Amino acid sequence: MLDSSIFDRMIQKLSLWIELSDEDRAAIGALPHTIRMLAAGDFIVREDEEPTHCCLLLEGNAIRHRASGSGGRQIFSIQIQGDVVDLHNSLLHRADHNIQTLAAARVALLPVGAIRDIVAKYPMVGQAMWYETLVDASISREWALNVGRRDARERIAHLLCELAVRLLVAGQANGTDFYLPMTQEQFGDALALSPVHVNRTLMALAEDDLIERRFRSIRILDHARLARVGDFDVRYLHLDRALQTDPILSQSQWFTARKV
Amino acid sequence: MLDSSIFDRMIQKLSLWIELSDEDRAAIGALPHTIRMLAAGDFIVREDEEPTHCCLLLEGNAIRHRASGSGGRQIFSIQIQGDVVDLHNSLLHRADHNIQTLAAARVALLPVGAIRDIVAKYPMVGQAMWYETLVDASISREWALNVGRRDARERIAHLLCELAVRLLVAGQANGTDFYLPMTQEQFGDALALSPVHVNRTLMALAEDDLIERRFRSIRILDHARLARVGDFDVRYLHLDRALQTDPILSQSQWFTARKV
């Protein structure tokens, strides 16, 4: 029964983008896979490798990142439960970035060939996966904008909003409180800020009663104001369909205001 | 005869990623389309619109960009001849960024429905298009790294390398000399630098004999050194297949050194 639910989150995630038929769902549920436990910091895929498997994140978090020649590191996205973590790399034959767990994680490894097969036989599944990679690209663009054109305060506020919303959508948080197993240094690598400055800015946000911090847990105190500070506009997450189909979601603080 | 060649560049571009059969090519060639001339600065797609057409850039250049709330603008990519410019937006139903011409351009507009049809009927065409969007996402990630983790000098050098290589691959330049109808302000928006600093840095690169400038034409004087300065590693462009099939390309200065 554990086995039957392994793909539930993946189906749920793909269903955000497109309506999947029972056959589509069954096909996903029947994907060959290997479950594996990973320790914190394990690499799921390394840059320049030819991936043989595509990885579904069942539990835990992962980051996608790449290092610059001068030693800097840029994190491109933070993956959460239910994310199909390296569709990109699998389909491109050669990984152009690293994927690494943040903490202990449980993953399902899907052979790349099986992905190609299901895409060929079940066009809607293929479309959903394509959509998934497109949304991922949209997030990358937003991060480029974040890092390029927002100051430290805006950047951090923006990232916190994104995480809160994505965790909410994934059914793992209530949109207000969440915990992230990331050091401030890793935060800095995602935002292109020094760890020291991340620290100061987080404290400033708390000082301004926008958030509350306890260890690595964050509580958002004022959703609307944090979104304003972070110049956060959910549209880039392309959740339109999710909002139509999920009544709970559409009632969250993030979407009721509708001042977008 | 003009008509028959309209899709040549698109076919050439998609063939970079995957082998297309004659049928696939014929199907692309038979896509319904409207040719349109655009003036400099015209919007091809506006953020938040629902695109009805997908745009193939026949002549001229375009930029994809989005503004932040505080007035800054981030350019996500510079599109060149032959690029299918808004697959993303067309498939996502709602545009999450703007696409705008840099100079006068000639484009072919393809109805979104026709794209969906060809993808459904010709899986290899669909794969090639998917691949195209994946490479595009890879470029977005590289730009995030560029903007986040490289200093002004590195950033500019990196962008110049990317443009030289992409124009070479598109058969529009020799990999050394090229012309770009961009102001330094637009350069700055792509690199998240102020126009003033773009200017100073370009002059410094010329001063160091890495490039030569005349108006908006650039000549690269030392490919290897510029790549080193810009921390430029072509792999993110995923040109492996192109290098195997195109002997001219593989002999260019960018690929012979092979110090990657």
Place this chain on the structure above:
DNA sequence: CGACGATTTGAAATCAGTCAAGAGCAGTGG
């Protein structure tokens, strides 16, 4: 020729980075 936008140059202001040291909090092993 005149005018407007783009580029160039200079000087001052600033956000964020670096360096360095101390404090807090595990987990380890004696």
Place this chain on the structure above:
DNA sequence: CCACTGCTCTTGACTGATTTCAAATCGTCG
């Protein structure tokens, strides 16, 4: 049960790359 060790987080002082503001020059086009 309590040092000890090793991270992360926090804080302060200094530094520096880049921005901003402002003015001059250049180039192109009507």
